[in-house]
Amino acid sequence: MEDAIKAAVYGLYAYIKHSGVLIRQEKKEYQELLTKAVHLISLDPLVKQMCSEPLEYVPRNELQLLSRMRQLPEQIRSLHRDRLQQAETARLQSRSDRMEKGRQLIAQKYFDGAVQHLGRLSAEFADDAALQAQIGKMLFDINHIECITYFEKAVALDPQDHGSLAMMGVAFRKIRQFDNAERAYLAALERDQDNVNYLFNLSRVYIDAGKWTNAQETLRRVLDIDPTLGPARKALEFATRHCRDLM
Template sequence: MSAELTKARSQINKVGTFLKQAKPLPAVSALYEAIGAVMRTQLMKSEKEEFTKLITDAVLLLNGDRNLRKIYPLILNYTPGSERELVETLMGVLSELQATAVEEAKDLIADKEQRIEKGLAEGKLLIETKRFDEARILLEKLAREFPHDSDLRARIAELFIGGELFEEAFTFLDEAIGLSPDQIRHYNRIGIVLRKLHKYEIAEKYFMRAVEYAKSDPNLYFNLGRVYLDWQRWEKAEKASRLALRLAPSFVEAQKLLNFSLKKQGKEPEPA
């Protein structure tokens, strides 16, 4: 038996497994692809008999599946020699299943967005009314509900920043960076939070990580310079502001930072 027929047999045998897992789309797809392989191959008599039985059994499984019947209520018909007609029917079934999957995905996305917006609004209100413990519990639960959503964690952090709860903001920004290490805005925000916490050395380390992803971002170097400014590391503040100005010569705030750091070192300010 050829490798293609071996694969086709394996695919047909997976139909029942997929249906038990309530996955009609891959079940139909597996049978569709398998029959296509069978039709492309010159079969010996014994192989033809084997695949006729395999296809018949798979069609019976599909016809008896409750989840598939909800989406495609028509009965699939198959007799030996009618593989081409069955393939055409399965193609129509796949179209129905794919369209349904798209609509279900849209509904899931809409539901997720509604739950997130509702949770953030409730958390914001709790923070604004100084009910911080309740806000922590609610927002931590919301984050756990969507464990891979870095933007959600960044938005939660913004709520905590607004309430001057910087330790909590740091925790969520750190998680956001862990999930999306290439998102530079998270580094800029965590740098601001760490400045508020006077954790300058940790802030520096985060900015050094960010440079791997955004060597050409002047704001990154400017915000690093702000860390050095609060840290009173005047030479480093000068260097960071010069890097920002090299990338954006008209960056007014970076120029101010440069001249302030020069003044602190007893050097002459430089014109813009």
């Protein structure tokens, strides 16, 4: 439609500029062409919506019509922008409403229904990294295996999402997949070096896996960063005792 409007504008401008040298028959033919072109444009639903009065070519009113026609392309683009904004607002509201329904299902202990509901939501917003991470967090307390799937989706969409990697580390530790937990935490630390929480939780993985030397090294690094962290000091003492018992 924008191309048709541009062509009509060009035709109007040319007619205004050169009508003085046209013979009567040429003027008549030109006016008939302009009438048809403007009529076709006026039938477009967007044009109808924007024009309070129908577009119509009237001889000797070319300048007024030209002014209106020149404004149409930007008005159409503005209308498209408004519609896209409205659609995006509705989309985000739908996402928010459906996330709330997922929370309600979990609160009501309809866990299978919550997993299915959130799975459909995830598929519909498959390119939304933040949403995938949110779903993972929502499912964390009810299904560690299921939540890992969503953290993996979040990281695939946003490789710098170290928070999801760390949550994956916790979930893997809970199901005693210690190698996967270690990889998740190390990947998180590549993106957020010297994060005390990640390091401390990594030390818990090593303790649960019986890797006492790794646990000691990690806990010493934690205490180098934050010497006041009491739980890390106690964990280091615990890991050190186990190392001595193995000697």
